[in-house]
Amino acid sequence: MPSTPAESTGDASMTSNLLETKNLSKTFSKFGRKQVALDNVSLSLRKKETLGIVGESGSGKTTFGKVIMGLFPATSGEILYNDAPITQADRMKIQYIFQDPFASLNPRMTVSDIIAEPLDIGKFQKNERKDRIDEALLKVGLNPLRKNRYPSEFSGGQRQRISIARALVSNPECIICDEPTTALDVSIQAQILQLLLQLQEELGLSYIFISHNLAVVKYISHKIAVMYNGAIVEENSSSALFENPQHEYTKQLISSIPTLPKRATTHHVLETV
Ligand SMILES: Nc1ncnc2c1ncn2[C@@H]1O[C@H](COP(=O)(O)OP(=O)(O)OP(=O)(O)O)[C@@H](O)[C@H]1O
Numbered sequence: 001m002p003s004t005p006a007e008s009t010g011d012a013s014m015t016s017n018l019l020e021t022k023n024l025s026k027t028f029s030k031f032g033r034k035q036v037a038l039d040n041v042s043l044s045l046r047k048k049e050t051l052g053i054v055g056e057s058g059s060g061k062t063t064f065g066k067v068i069m070g071l072f073p074a075t076s077g078e079i080l081y082n083d084a085p086i087t088q089a090d091r092m093k094i095q096y097i098f099q100d101p102f103a104s105l106n107p108r109m110t111v112s113d114i115i116a117e118p119l120d121i122g123k124f125q126k127n128e129r130k131d132r133i134d135e136a137l138l139k140v141g142l143n144p145l146r147k148n149r150y151p152s153e154f155s156g157g158q159r160q161r162i163s164i165a166r167a168l169v170s171n172p173e174c175i176i177c178d179e180p181t182t183a184l185d186v187s188i189q190a191q192i193l194q195l196l197l198q199l200q201e202e203l204g205l206s207y208i209f210i211s212h213n214l215a216v217v218k219y220i221s222h223k224i225a226v227m228y229n230g231a232i233v234e235e236n237s238s239s240a241l242f243e244n245p246q247h248e249y250t251k252q253l254i255s256s257i258p259t260l261p262k263r264a265t266t267h268h269v270l271e272t273v
């Protein structure tokens, strides 16, 4: 079983930055009024590590992820990938997992076609495409024999595994997980978090993990940034943030933490059909 970041003793200073933002800002114009969604956000994500971003609804978490992906242009600031300004080719190495596994999977597409979507831009032979889909399903603990079924035939946790398989199929370096467990039952949440930890260890992935739930973020993150009204009010290693929170909002978040169930042990077992 993979260790959680809090348990690992690896020397984080040995790894370098994959992604970095410098004074990243994003302002939306709504009915002629300006809405600052990101306010000078400077954060970094090291290779093979997880940067957790926690904050209340509307604090700018998704906007941060979408600006990194290039889905919204930044108003100002820089995004660096491997220490150079991010390019379209770099963005191909980043995948996004959305919060709601019911809304984010097209109900009229088979699992196979959903997972293959990120491959559509490349020129893959039919066989390679099939192999990649099967491999991605196996990595998330789903049986490839079920790939011609539709999302409605799967549970919430299985659908989120399908979303993760779709994110993995193009062999990304980084995955932005935007509230990937929020819509799930608590016991299923723990299984998905375990799966993400295991995949990080196996594949050397870097994650940006977005959630309003500090307990979930702590479980998976090496470093946590607390976002409030579009700005980062506090940033620290997971353990230091909990031991010595500085900002009033962080203290409130810690005091309102619900408890997670014990870690699941059966998370990665291949299903039987
Ligand atoms: N496409 C958009 N057009 C205009 N305003 C937007 C747009 N997307 C986000 N905003 C605004 O930017 C702010 C930050 O929104 P964002 O979705 O990033 O927050 P969030 O932290 O992800 O919230 P949640 O936890 O509810 O998902 C909000 O005030 C929101 O209304």
Ligand SMILES: [Mg+2]
Pocket (backbone or CB within 6 Å): 061, 062, 063, 178
């Ligand atoms: Mg959001």
